[in-house]
């Protein structure tokens with residue numbers, strides 16, 4: 330049976346939008362992961378290590394029969410294929426792909442924590458996720474993620490950068 334997962338994508342180096350686009354295309358290209366919906370793209374102030382460039386962030390919904398650990402491997406492989414170098418934790422990156430949610434599961438294995446352990450404190454994750462699924466609940470206790478967003482004081486650091494309507498992602502209208 331197919332599962333539904335939500336992935337967070339972020340880029341703050343080089344051609345940021347092109348990296349998001351390439352990552353989605355690679356994920357979708359093997360026939361194992363169907364990218365069903367894409368949030369808008371947001372420009373976001375860096376969180377954690379703040380002395381770095383602004384990010385573009387978005388969330389996608391995928392449908393897959395890959396197990397969560399294999400889905401993670403695919404995400405890491407795409408990061409690798411696009412040339413990501415791991416320099417330091419929370420530092421600049423051409424692409425970062427995190428698994429936020431996988432069905433209604435809680436997973437705690439050596440390499441994978443789902444829900445992503447820091448997602449509920451990150452407006453740059455919650456705003457695009459809630460755009461796709463406004464009342465999605467936390468699998469552990471059913472708390473709607475919009476309640477976590479309400480508790481984040483500073484949301485100005487997340488600004489709509491490019492509105493996406495479903496399948497229209499990456500179709501450029503500017504001339």
Ligand SMILES: Nc1ncnc2c1ncn2[C@@H]1O[C@H](COP(=O)(O)OP(=O)(O)OP(=O)(O)O)[C@@H](O)[C@H]1O
Pocket residue numbers: 401405415417418419420425426427428429439440441442443444445446447
């Ligand atoms: N839900 C998850 N999604 C992606 N990676 C995860 C997840 N849970 C655990 N990991 C582990 O985290 C590692 C990736 O860490 P990475 O260097 O991308 O962290 P980061 O993006 O700098 O920080 P953060 O995890 O806070 O976003 C992966 O190798 C993976 O084993």
Ligand SMILES: Nc1nc2c(c(=O)[nH]1)N=C(CO)CN2
Pocket residue numbers: 338339340373374375376377378384386419420425453
């Ligand atoms: N705005 C923003 N800040 C971050 C991001 C990110 O994707 N966007 N990713 C991080 C590590 O995963 C650390 N800080």
